[in-house]
Amino acid sequence: MNISIIGLGLIGGSIGLALRKTHRVIGFDQNPTHAKRAVERGLVEEHVTWPFLLDEADIVILGVPVGAIREMLPFVLDRVRPDAVVLETGSTKQGICEAVSTHPKRGQFVACHPIAGTEFSGPDAAQENLLLGKTCIIVEGQRSSDQAVRVAQDLWKQCGMVILPMEADAHDRSLAYVSHLSHALAFVLAQTVADLPDSDPLDRFAGSGLVSMVRLAKSSPDTWASIFLDNRSHVVAAIEDWSERLEQLKKSISDKNESAIKEFIQKSNTITKRTGAL
């Protein structure tokens, strides 16, 4: 297959690394430094100028921020061959699906969310095994042609992923809680701590707890501003749900209500039961 990847960062680049042995993979990145580095690292065989890399493609994969996916997707569908399949990898789905809901080539498009990532970004963050063993959500599969869904499933399986079908709104609500909220909290915590006076020797007394809580705060502003905006109603709802619970814990602390605090923490301890490996 001829595979064309738009956006050669953490996700696009990792897909390239996972597929380059069995397919001809070319790509494009609008950042010239990233484009050069992607070829040097062998994430793609060749860097081909936009939009010409769409013309020969059997499969096109968009690995750019969700706002850019929404903007590019109608044009990409317009341009690709009638038997090509177009996939994207965004962390939100409803807005993207709406952007092409009436497109005459909607059947050639499959909305996908490979749930994998690190706090790093750009072509140097790409890893051959990033997707291995992770879940890829396919959204609104009934709006895609059977052939396009089959191609998408085969591709993610070749990357070692397990497929999970979902509807767009359910996906966006769930991800607001399990992923987008976590990132918002890490960004806020990092700032709160970074603004402590210089007299606090953070490097000396920050333990492993803080390290794991602020890891995500290193994530890309472009990627995450785009996700927060695109999924803003669910993200704001998750933040409000969260804030009410924090107020409850704060009140128990202010009230010196020891049994309420313990009960709160015991309830939190049960997260492992819901999440298996966590």
Place this chain on the structure above:
Amino acid sequence: MNISIIGLGLIGGSIGLALRKTHRVIGFDQNPTHAKRAVERGLVEEHVTWPFLLDEADIVILGVPVGAIREMLPFVLDRVRPDAVVLETGSTKQGICEAVSTHPKRGQFVACHPIAGTEFSGPDAAQENLLLGKTCIIVEGQRSSDQAVRVAQDLWKQCGMVILPMEADAHDRSLAYVSHLSHALAFVLAQTVADLPDSDPLDRFAGSGLVSMVRLAKSSPDTWASIFLDNRSHVVAAIEDWSERLEQLKKSISDKNESAIKEFIQKSNTITKRTGAL
């Protein structure tokens, strides 16, 4: 030296493992299962009944929750030999220091906070190298005798720790931000996510981001209820500071203010500059 450790969990047990080769280390834990397990694992040479393990000790180390330290400390100082040194390992300091500020044997006591830990608790969580390379804060050292401070410093250095002196209030305020707040956020996030409907297959779509954000939510209810209560004014202030910043991010998201969101995230990205290794 004869060292007696009260509380044979994560911290007390790890100190025992680090010191048992060069000292005679005995201990006590009020939980009979933990006491038995501590001896089986060799965290201490012998389990000796409270309060008799105090009588022969050159050094007594309290590794129990901070509320219990406050209660036990005056009694421990009353009972120990006139040349013994008493240390504790609590995550808060002001309340503990106040509890013995007028004690006639105040000079024999050194308030210490070895900053090390994991999300696990009890004797099975103890690790020989848990303290290695970490920082131990010594608080209000000027209220301890020079000899007691020397003994404390030597002991923590034998565990591989670097010593940092601080005042009690500055310690409690800083730790509220860099440690206690992180734990509060993890507890709240774990609950928020755990309460999602069963139809959300969390084990399938929770990525590595959520894993690192809820790791601390497995921490001990006894330990953390005690810390939150003991340090409640600083913890509540840190939560309020935090909440204002979260409101600011939420407002930027609601207002679709892309440049404000990006600026917020860029500022968060700088956490690495303040914290070295983070």
